[in-house]
Amino acid sequence: MRNPYEVLGIKEGASEEEIKKAYRELVKKYHPDQFQNNPLSSLAEEKLREVNEAYEYLMKNGNFRDDRDFRNNGERWQNQNNSGFYNRVRVCVKNGDIGTAEDMLNGTADRSSQWYYLKGLVFLRRGWYDEAYSHIQTAVNMDPSNYEYRDALNRLNISTRTYRGDAFGRGYGRGADLCTICQCLWCTDCCCEMSGGDCISCC
Amino acid sequence: MFGYIEPLKPELKIREYELFRAYYCGVCKSIGKRCGQLSRLALNYDSTFLAIFLSSLYEEPPCVKAGTCLVHPLKKRNIIANDDVIRYASDINVLLAYYNFEDNRHDEHSVLATAGILALRRAYKKLKAMYPLKCDIIEKRLGELRQLENEKCASMDKSAEPFGRLMEEVFAYQPLCGDEKRESALRWIGYNIGKWIYIADAFDDVEKDIRQKAYNPLLCQFEFKGGDPVPFKASIRERVEFCLTYSLSEIAKACQLLGSRKNAGIVENILYMGMLKKTEDILTGT
Numbered sequence: 001m002r003n004p005y006e007v008l009g010i011k012e013g014a015s016e017e018e019i020k021k022a023y024r025e026l027v028k029k030y031h032p033d034q035f036q037n038n039p040l041s042s043l044a045e046e047k048l049r050e051v052n053e054a055y056e057y058l059m060k061n062g063n064f065r066d067d068r069d070f071r072n073n074g075e076r077w078q079n080q081n082n083s084g085f086y087n088r089v090r091v092c093v094k095n096g097d098i099g100t101a102e103d104m105l106n107g108t109a110d111r112s113s114q115w116y117y118l119k120g121l122v123f124l125r126r127g128w129y130d131e132a133y134s135h136i137q138t139a140v141n142m143d144p145s146n147y148e149y150r151d152a153l154n155r156l157n158i159s160t161r162t163y164r165g166d167a168f169g170r171g172y173g174r175g176a177d178l179c180t181i182c183q184c185l186w187c188t189d190c191c192c193e194m195s196g197g198d199c200i201s202c203c
Numbered sequence: 204m205f206g207y208i209e210p211l212k213p214e215l216k217i218r219e220y221e222l223f224r225a226y227y228c229g230v231c232k233s234i235g236k237r238c239g240q241l242s243r244l245a246l247n248y249d250s251t252f253l254a255i256f257l258s259s260l261y262e263e264p265p266c267v268k269a270g271t272c273l274v275h276p277l278k279k280r281n282i283i284a285n286d287d288v289i290r291y292a293s294d295i296n297v298l299l300a301y302y303n304f305e306d307n308r309h310d311e312h313s314v315l316a317t318a319g320i321l322a323l324r325r326a327y328k329k330l331k332a333m334y335p336l337k338c339d340i341i342e343k344r345l346g347e348l349r350q351l352e353n354e355k356c357a358s359m360d361k362s363a364e365p366f367g368r369l370m371e372e373v374f375a376y377q378p379l380c381g382d383e384k385r386e387s388a389l390r391w392i393g394y395n396i397g398k399w400i401y402i403a404d405a406f407d408d409v410e411k412d413i414r415q416k417a418y419n420p421l422l423c424q425f426e427f428k429g430g431d432p433v434p435f436k437a438s439i440r441e442r443v444e445f446c447l448t449y450s451l452s453e454i455a456k457a458c459q460l461l462g463s464r465k466n467a468g469i470v471e472n473i474l475y476m477g478m479l480k481k482t483e484d485i486l487t488g489t
Contacts, residue, residue: 123360126360127360127367127391127394127395127398127450127453128360128361128364129360129445129446129449129450130358130359130360130442130443130445130446131358131360133442133445133446133449156445156449159449159452159453160445160448160449160452162452163448163451163452163455163475163479164448164479166455166475167475167476167479170214170471170472170475170476171214171476172211172214172475172476172479172480
């Protein structure tokens with residue numbers, strides 16, 4: 001499955017509203033009615049199927065921005081290939097019962113990619129960001145094709161990037177740099193020479 | 204470990220800068236009044252932030268008065284009048300300074316730390332009687348911190364946990380904790396600030412800890428084998444940077460949810476610029 005955000009042509013972390021809007025537009029674009037007797041009809045069908053899948057994935061997994069819960073750090077549902085055990089762990093993580101989830105994960109000998117992924121989510125909830133990152137990274141390395149794991153890893157990076165972007169938007173890093181300060185100093189010095197305030201004597 | 208939380212001054216508006224100064228003076232004066240003039244030497248920027256941040260959650264505008272003080276006897280300055288938040292921030296300042304002195308005395312047997320303890324002992328006893336629960340929790344966390352240090356804990360997350368939990372307690376200012384959601388946001392902010400301070404400090408102290416053969420979680424986690432600290436620091440920079448920036452992003456998100464009612468300019472300056480600048484300065488060693 002391709003990255004559903006890419007399929008819908010929206011940026012990661014888009015809101016539910018944005019997802020719906022993008023979905024409606026794409027459905028119109030690829031609708032079979034538009035491609036009747038058209039050599040591209042099968043391609044359009046394929047595209048539409050992809051769009052539907054992506055939309056369903058995002059909707060089912062609640063994979064859109066939720067501003068109400070700041071601790072909701074990206075744990076979500078995945079119905080494919082889940083054993084009952086991991087499903088129960090997922091329920092605990094989702095409900096914020098981190099202690100139980102952690103005990104369950106510590107109690108199993110399994111070290112599959114899914115184990116690393118869920119352990120990473122548990123760490124994230126605890127605020128153990130370094131451990132969270134390396135566990136989710138391990139899950140991605142073990143199963144690079146899994147969208148859910150890559151998505152979680154991406155989210156971690158997006159979060160720090162968003163913060164930096166917000167800082168930049170508030171004026172961070174756009175102030176006078178050293179070069180500008182030197183230039184000001186030099187100009188001031190040139191102007192003040194006549195009145196005896198020279199501090200760079202050669203110019 | 205203290206004094207990391209500062210505004211980025213060039214980006215403050217003049218009136219914000221004045222207000223920041225007024226809070227700083229307010230906390231300083233309050234320390235003098237409540238804990239004795241000598242305790243004022245323990246003043247730091249972190250508690251100024253605590254005061255500004257907690258008051259930002261109240262609606263009443265800050266009450267500014269002009270006044271003089273011992274350090275600046277001639278010039279009148281703007282000072283925030285003593286209110287509950289200022290008192291709390293000044294008490295926390297003295298408490299944490301006292302614990303810090305104790306910690307230093309234990310680690311380095313420094314004369315300065317012993318002198319500090321003697322100077323603050325009376326104030327500490329008074330504060331312990333005023334905040335028995337908070338003090339118990341803080342002391343418990345410091346005990347956990349010491350134990351992890353003795354065990355040479357090899358995980359920055361794990362070793363930062365007690366200090367995060369300690370700051371969580373500091374930020375859980377009782378009068379604002381009536382609402383469960385707000386309390387959890389306050390605690391989350393405190394936890395992440397503590398974590399940020401602890402890990403930033405660990406990175407900052409790498410050279411010093413190598414020289415003094417002292418415990419440092421980063422040296423343990425990334426298995427420092429001796430030699431030049433510069434390439435070692437460069438090799439772990441990205442990992443540490445992620446952890447620090449992620450903590451800052453969580454603080455910022457939680458603050459947005461709380462929605463400050465005043466002082467927003469200063470609070471945002473500190474969260475988005477001052478702390479980020481500090482992070483970058485520490486990571487690049489400037």
